[in-house]
Amino acid sequence: MISHAVILLAPGEPSEVDPSNPRMKPEDIAKIRAAFHLDDPLHVQYVYWMRDMVSGELTSFKDGQPVLPKIWSRFLNSLPLFVCATLIVWTLSFPVGIRAAVTRGSLYDRSTTFIAYGLISIPGFFLSYLFILWIVEGFNVPVIGMATFGMQDAHWLYRGMDQLWHLVIPSVMSALAGVAILSRYVRSQMLEVIGQDYIRTARAKGLDPDSVIYRHALRNALLPFVTMFGLMLPGLIGGSVIIEQIFAWPGIGRLGYDAILARDFPVILTINFIAAALTLAGTFLSDILYAVVDPRIRLQ
Amino acid sequence: MAKHAVESVSPVPEYRAWKTFLDDRLALAGVIVLVLLVFAALAGKFLTDWFVVFDPSVVRLADKFLPPLSVPSEFVAPADIPWFGMYLLGTDELGRDVFARMLQGSMVSLSIGIVAVALAVSIGVTLGGIAGYFGDRRLGFISVDSLIMRFTDVMLCFPTFFLILTVIALLPSSIYNIMIVIGVTGWMGTARFVRAEFLSLREQDFIVSATALGLPNWRIILLHMLPNAMVPVLVSATISVATAILTESALSFLGFGVQPPAATWGNILADGKGFIFDAPWLFFIPGFAILLVVLAFNLVGEGMREAMNPRLRPR
Numbered sequence: 001m002i003s004h005a006v007i008l009l010a011p012g013e014p015s016e017v018d019p020s021n022p023r024m025k026p027e028d029i030a031k032i033r034a035a036f037h038l039d040d041p042l043h044v045q046y047v048y049w050m051r052d053m054v055s056g057e058l059t060s061f062k063d064g065q066p067v068l069p070k071i072w073s074r075f076l077n078s079l080p081l082f083v084c085a086t087l088i089v090w091t092l093s094f095p096v097g098i099r100a101a102v103t104r105g106s107l108y109d110r111s112t113t114f115i116a117y118g119l120i121s122i123p124g125f126f127l128s129y130l131f132i133l134w135i136v137e138g139f140n141v142p143v144i145g146m147a148t149f150g151m152q153d154a155h156w157l158y159r160g161m162d163q164l165w166h167l168v169i170p171s172v173m174s175a176l177a178g179v180a181i182l183s184r185y186v187r188s189q190m191l192e193v194i195g196q197d198y199i200r201t202a203r204a205k206g207l208d209p210d211s212v213i214y215r216h217a218l219r220n221a222l223l224p225f226v227t228m229f230g231l232m233l234p235g236l237i238g239g240s241v242i243i244e245q246i247f248a249w250p251g252i253g254r255l256g257y258d259a260i261l262a263r264d265f266p267v268i269l270t271i272n273f274i275a276a277a278l279t280l281a282g283t284f285l286s287d288i289l290y291a292v293v294d295p296r297i298r299l300q
Numbered sequence: 301m302a303k304h305a306v307e308s309v310s311p312v313p314e315y316r317a318w319k320t321f322l323d324d325r326l327a328l329a330g331v332i333v334l335v336l337l338v339f340a341a342l343a344g345k346f347l348t349d350w351f352v353v354f355d356p357s358v359v360r361l362a363d364k365f366l367p368p369l370s371v372p373s374e375f376v377a378p379a380d381i382p383w384f385g386m387y388l389l390g391t392d393e394l395g396r397d398v399f400a401r402m403l404q405g406s407m408v409s410l411s412i413g414i415v416a417v418a419l420a421v422s423i424g425v426t427l428g429g430i431a432g433y434f435g436d437r438r439l440g441f442i443s444v445d446s447l448i449m450r451f452t453d454v455m456l457c458f459p460t461f462f463l464i465l466t467v468i469a470l471l472p473s474s475i476y477n478i479m480i481v482i483g484v485t486g487w488m489g490t491a492r493f494v495r496a497e498f499l500s501l502r503e504q505d506f507i508v509s510a511t512a513l514g515l516p517n518w519r520i521i522l523l524h525m526l527p528n529a530m531v532p533v534l535v536s537a538t539i540s541v542a543t544a545i546l547t548e549s550a551l552s553f554l555g556f557g558v559q560p561p562a563a564t565w566g567n568i569l570a571d572g573k574g575f576i577f578d579a580p581w582l583f584f585i586p587g588f589a590i591l592l593v594v595l596a597f598n599l600v601g602e603g604m605r606e607a608m609n610p611r612l613r614p615r
Binding site (some may be wrong): 112116117118120121122124125126129130133241242245253256257260268271275 | 325
């Protein structure tokens with residue numbers, strides 16, 4: 001617990017970015033440098049940045065808009081994508097992993113193992129392109145952006161349906177690798193638990209296999225996943241850059257990418273800061289969940 | 301049952317680990333692919349750099365976008381005609397031989413993966429080892445252990461990929477910078493692991509007796525503790541190489557990868573995506589090559605991990 005408080009020191013880290021901006025004419029540079037305190041040493045810049053962020057006055061270098069509302073609107077765009085992907089990951093990988101563990105060595109186990117390795121090993125954007133090729137040829141599912149152009153005036157029901165359709169492919173694509181990784185974890189975790197003595201005892205008592213697997217084994221195997229759930233929170237930002245880039249999704253990852261290309265330091269720094277804060281929140285959340293789930297580590 | 305009974309009384313644990321590994325056909329296939337890859341990479345370095353048989357930089361504009369196994373047209377100078385008299389894997393948008401580029405790229409991609417991971421492992425082992433062994437010494441108000449581990453926590457806080465992007469975008473994206481950045485952002489897991497391992501090893505009898513014999517610290521660390529902590533580190537390093545190769549291709553996709561004309565599998569793939577309808581081989585060949593190699597690294601790593609973990613063995 002104490003260790004997490006120390007992490008708050010973290011935002012010092014992203015200020016390592018180089019304040020030189022090679023894409024400007026010399027006279028512009030002097031002006032801009034003065035305006036944004038770029039000539040000051042790094043730690044002074046850092047103090048300015050902190051002050052502006054806390055007071056909410058931080059503005060983007062690029063277009064002078066305040067950073068926080070900008071990031072917030074993008075964040076709202078990313079959120080449905082993240083929620084859908086997370087739902088897919090957690091609902092799919094548990095059944096797949098449990099079944100693979102229970103039928104260890106069977107054809108099902110071996111084929112899911114192989115598919116999972118394939119999904120982990122394929123570059124995400126390569127898979128997405130393959131998928132787009134196939135989907136666009138075969139089905140009429142949109143793959144670009146968040147909504148169809150020209151639908152702004154339509155009835156809200158149609159608009160909602162349209163946005164849902166746009167959500168399908170990007171969230172499936174960003175979920176696939178997660179499903180592969182998580183189902184592998186579920187499988188190995190279940191295998192460890194199934195090998196324990198108390199499972200043998202439960203079997204020996206004559207309980208039916210379902211209740212042995214789901215009541216006795218699964219509940220014990222679940223513990224590590226509580227931690228993982230919290231740790232997935234920062235994936236909201238880092239994991240989405242490529243998917244959002246491919247599907248032209250105006251989310252936070254793409255904002256970060258554009259900010260990096262434009263050397264827009266306030267935006268980059270703030271996104272990094274939010275990411276660190278999310279990690280912190282995720283760690284905290286998983287600690288609390290852990291205490292809820294595991295009676296052995298209740299706080300005294 | 302009888303077979304298992306015989307195995308479980310086998311006195312040498314390494315033997316059992318080996319046997320589990322050799323029984324894993326997928327992992328063995330992975331080993332074969334990796335051996336082939338190393339040969340391809342060495343051959344690629346040799347044949348494209350030192351003794352130029354396949355020149356990846358020859359531009360033949362008359363022969364652009366030729367599919368695999370096609371024969372050069374008569375407009376190509378005799379000196380530029382590729383080995384075997386045909387383009388084994390076709391040509392790209394400048395008429396460069398894709399086979400030569402893939403050969404050259406295999407060395408680059410492999411070395412990015414290996415160097416980056418070697419860097420990450422050495423940072424991780426050093427910091428984790430110091431934290432685990434000298435952890436209770438104090439520097440002023442804070443102990444060495446908490447200093448190092450808090451720093452590790454801070455580093456863990458950042459989404460790695462976004463951090464890599466930030467740094468790469470601000471540095472000239474040469475191959476060395478990419479190696480360094482991937483390495484520097486990837487050591488935290490190793491450090492935590494080595495620290496935990498050192499803490500438990502330090503209490504064990506053979507280390508206590510080595511200390512009692514008055515052996516110098518470096519000897520205890522390097523000869524007695526490190527070898528005992530290294531095996532799982534190497535296992536996870538194998539998987540990290542796979543991740544590093546994927547990261548490199550993702551960076552190439554976003555345009556922050558190794559810059560042309562140098563070829564890596566990642567940037568051949570990223571360039572190929574623009575010609576996915578006109579010249580699909582430019583996209584599919586590097587894509588499936590990356591898939592195969594990363595898959596091999598993952599399978600070998602997982603095979604080793606399963607062989608090392610006695611709790612996962614069938615009963």
